[in-house]
Amino acid sequence: MLVVTLCALTAADAYAQAIPDSVRQNAMLLRDKALQDSTAYDIVESLTMEVGPRLAGSAGDAATVRWAIELLTSLGFEHVRGEEVEVPHWDRGALSVSITGPFLQSLVATSLGGSSGTPEEGIEASVLRVESLAELREKSLGEVAGHIVYIDHVMERRKTGGGYSASSRIRSCGHVVAAERGALATVIRSAGTSTNRIPHTGSMLRNSVPGEIPGVALSNADADLLTYQARSGEPVTIRLHSTARNMPKALSANVIGEIPGVGDKADEIVLLGAHLDSWDLGTGAIDDGAGIAIIAAAAKLILDSGQPPRRTIRVVLYANEEFGLSGAKQYASKHADKIEKHVVGMEADFGAGAVWQFSSRVAESSLDIVDELHGLLEPMSIERGNNEAYGGADLSPLRKAGMPILGMTQDGTNYFDYHHTAADTLDKIDRDDLQQNVAAYVTAAYVAANIDRDFGWLPKDTKPSGTCAAEDD
């Protein structure tokens, strides 16, 4: 009996050390308030209705920077500013794609970000269909040259969104592998799960090969049409015409606001991130208006609690995530001398589905804090994930430098029905799910900003990324 009592005491002491009672109580109050708070919905409604599409470098992008500065100012954050970022600027122009034989069909398609246009007379050529990048890599120049390559990979629907990595890899690199073998253009089945006649855009990696070729994505339904004809055994020809073009670089900004910390840990930063830009087809509600709304509303609740946090809470709305992570790279280089002051980062960039799992990427010695924090999230049906959280694309430079991450995994079952499409609009956002997200973020951010301990620091990740080499597939 005595041993049992001692163990219980020891556990209770350790418990009290990680998250003190007062912090725990306030976090629960904020969490419960967030579940009833409509601020996030109001934010994403304003962004999508008043600004809408905001592709990097466009007029909509510039309007979003102004909107974001106004938003963070009106919410009452301090040190609100735009930090200049140079971004690529691409214009999709007009596109037409049709099958010219054996059975004539017009196809619903969209240009991929960064695609060059076709010559004025268009491109008409026979189709070479493959199902994967690996299959394309095995083809010789003689088999590919002079053809339009069609990469017919069906994205898997998964709660984790896990089917996206294989599909987006094809979108990013298909044209590189095809161009190396002399293809005239690439056509891919959309990296998305919509069964409507709606194509999904997204970025192609650029400057990887001389002589860029056009890249377009077909809606899944239109990909079915092309696949049917390609399987007929008869030669299939396609005609493409596109006026897409890459324009001179433009200026955008990372928009930042803070709740300054008070006391001995005020120079330490809890970073909350999301991205300002969106693709041009929809109004960027789930990608990433929802993310902006979630983190801004979470920080606002902490501000309104009237008790300044011990650590500074910094909201960073990144420029140009979609087309090369310009803002994330700029932030990491501008703040390079203070990177180790970022005690933890959280990013919201996976829509507005409810959070179902809480993962982390922290030092082993800090896992007890995370487990205890999970206890505050569990009543919202959030399970504990592993300690290999990704965090999000915009946090990647800081994550690679060793910054710990807290990850809120959202339900992505339907996310890729709308992602990067014209259907990414406000009506796809469920208010209750959005508020549950805010509750999860505010709980974790408040705890991270107010506990004595931190989450440690992780080893640097030096693995290169952003290439289309086979070993990175």
Ligand SMILES: [Zn+2]
């Ligand atoms: Zn996004």
